[in-house]
Amino acid sequence: MGGVMDSRRWSSLVLVTLVLATLQSELPGAGAAVSLGTWRIVKENAGVSSMHAIVTPVEGSVVILDHTNSGPTNLTFPDGRCRVTTYDKILKNDCGAHSLVLDPETGALRPLMVWTDPFCSSGNIVADGSIQQTGGDFEGAKLTRSLSPDCYAVEPINKYCDWQENKVANSSTPLYLKWQRWYSTNVLLPDGRQIVFGGKNSKDTCEFTPPSATNQRARTMAFLTMTTDSLTCDTTTNPYCAVSKNGPNNWYPYAYLLPNDMIYLFANRDSIMYDYKKDVVVRNYPKIPGNPRNYPSGGSSVMLPLKWEDGYASAEVVICGGATNTSNAYALGSTSCGRMKVTDPAPEWIMEDMPIPRIMGEMVMLPDGSAIIINGAMAGFQGFKTATVPVLTPVLYSPDKALGLRFTLMKPSVIPRMYHSTANLLTDGSVMIAGSNTNQYYTFRKPANVVSKVFFPTELSVEAFLPPYNLLSLGGRPTITSVDRTVVKLGSLLQVVFNDRTSGPASADKFMFTMNSSPWSTHSYSQGQRMVTLKVSGRISSSYGVDANGTPTNFRQAALAIPRYSKILPPTYYMLWVVKNGNPSNKCTWIQITF
Template identity: 45%
Template sequence: MTPNLILIFFLLHLSLFKFVPRAAAAGGQWALLQPNIGIVAMHMQLLSNDRVVIFDRTDFGLSNISLPNGKCRIDKTDTALKTDCSAHSIEYDVASNTIRPLTVLTDVWCSSGAVLPDGRLLQTGGFNDGDHAVRIYRPCSDCDWDEIKSGLTQRRWYATNQILPDGRQIIIGGRRQFNYEFYPKTNSDSKAYNLRFLVETNDPKIENNLYPLVFLNVDGNLFIFANNRAILFDYTKDVVVRNYPKLPDQNPRSYPSTGSGVLLPLKSFQGGKIGAEVLVCGGAPKGSHISAMNGKFVGALNTCGRIKITDPKPVWIMETMPLARVMGDMVLLPNGNVLIINGGATGTAGWEFGRDPVLKPVVYWPDNSIGSRFEIQNPSTIPRMYHSTAVLLRDGRVLIGGSNPHMYYNFTGVFSPTELRLEAFFAVVFKFGIQ
């Protein structure tokens, strides 16, 4: 982004957010957008019409918003309600700051998805009656979810989706699924394919390889990270092209030791070739999940690993964050910086297994020298633990929602109540003339 574009971007937001100079100890501004959206923002996706689809699991009983036009969801296998007339999905209109209830029928708990080339959201898998489901949401003023209950070959729960150059999505892994498949299906390619890497990274006691991090590399292959290691995978030939070294500290970064990761902005390295780097931050040390199950909450990891995945001999460069964090979210900002937000300082992901909310976001400056890449931001007042989310909006703000560390909707008598508020965070840390 050029200095002029950054200046225009800043002036557009000056009326809403106070500018904080780069040298300040903390920056960024928070705004409460909605005091109650009716559901937990477990999943969020910005669409091309500047609206955000938000959804939560369907088997938690009544949400705080009703389905439209007197609709009800009938599910004889639901463990909470057989007849549920509350919504578990909404559409948030960014421009008007309004919400509209939507109808999702199958359970989207810990599902996965990505946006198709035509702008539709494809969401796959989930729990119980949703584990084989494919759901499609089209961006339009009055659209609702379309669902294909048996659209997948295998059960997908805690899997990862990645859009491919040909417009298909690859769906990788999931609980007790050491394989991958594609969607849409074709007559010649409708099966699942084994992926031994997912077996090798599986911890039989707690797995620690769920929701693998997947990024499309510049050579067309897939960088897949699970537990504490990664591969470069040629999905067209079903072949592992490269095994990357393990993280030096050997600690897991996948669910339930949940860290987060981003593909950093592409740039030219020596020789003029376009290179790619991946940044993986936070998580929980080995044994943390079992400790949390026994009531002992171990401190989260305060490290990040960064690797040039296109290098002939790539190595992990470890960096230290100013704040330890598990269950954090990472969002790539318009100026190429990375926002690290949400999560806790102890424990792991899962019901009742995380503690000590981290209220202060951190901005990571990838082009600064090591030792000067992290900047702590102003804190929120709302804890965002298990089942919280963050997505970038078109105006540069980051939409923040969710947090439900407990079974069902519990608003009192728990350490971190179910959270229905929706916030926006704006990281005003642009460095004029440098970016």
């Protein structure tokens, strides 16, 4: 029986490998496309594998967070600090760090102390720039944590600058969530709070954090019950029941704040428009064709940029990939992508296929309005040792191109990024890739009882992928030299000064100004990812000259109209970009949006 099973597994693996080889050799233009973009190593060994990651405002560092009940990591505190507890499942005296802050330019890092388990949790950057994180597993499942902006530097002002567990105002009592939040999703609201949806052991509810006097209770959501595929194992004896056959396929639901102040919520294959103020489902959307998309299926999703051209009235959601069988680590994943304008009166899914099957792919919005699909595997599903055949080739998705022409293969990496990997847009426009741990503990050698084709070692390296922005024929990448202020009120004008290389008549250049949030990346979905385009008020002023190096340069200034409403730009920090002829500026400028 074992021989037959091994033969079937090998046959599936060979099939998957042949499919990838065929795709890369026979797609129109694929031979040239795979050379696009550049990779660099940020850190050979960060010591902590990235399960969650987020880019910090202003500082531009990256905070990485792993789970704590995983035994020792490869990073310790320089002063010998240890985490001594009675509740840790593996080590009561744990001297390994489970979080860190990393400078993506130099690779310098500093360990951060986190006391309770944030395993498979959620979070966002809120109005004051702090990271507000919710839930986790075991002793951390109902806790919320924060990291202050004072802690974002690799060398902070204070000697100890770490994760803090949030407390009830004017007390030492922990600020508990109503229900456990493991595999849940957060949305930043216009009033600065977060709403948290679903997850394991959440009783199919949503709740606000921090709570207010008018909505202390958690709300039961029939939608989350309806979209739960039945489990076939006992959650009391198997805490990782998510990887069992048929279920649940609705953890880490996709959620977006829409420009009408409603929330688009997607789980499994279904979606709704939810009025979070009245606790009412406003509309139900058509079921997406094909496979389930959420955990453990492992698809991914983005909301495309909200645009000033239509007054920020419309919103489009893209959902791609996922598993076709959540009980077979060798089953080929999905190539299907669905796109729907969710603000239309009668929306329908428009389907297309990616060039490569992909589960656990991260979708990251780039400053030019395109999206990169990166990381993941070709076969299997999310979970420990439940996927095979890493996808090393990023794919660029260009939403403004015609159907059938939107996907472009990029230059591949050489490092598999499987379950528990992350992807984040950095301040230079590159995408930082980190993590990959398909093992419950840090494991660098294959255990004797594990099938080799499903084993991937714990990955501690960090790398960055730079998409092919530097098109000199179009004038290269602009440089933002100044803004008139970095704290900007809704509905105001922001003056930005920038320069760019000449590439023909200055009047022929086309500009786009965009703002990207900094989302919480985990489990093939970036929570809080948001992008808007900005209207130029009046004309872009331009004068010709040479820069300090004698290069012919255009010196320009533009007044940018910031949207008036917080339902378009919830108050938090955003990366401001100048995009010339498709080339984003070589650095962003951080802008804090306030009321």
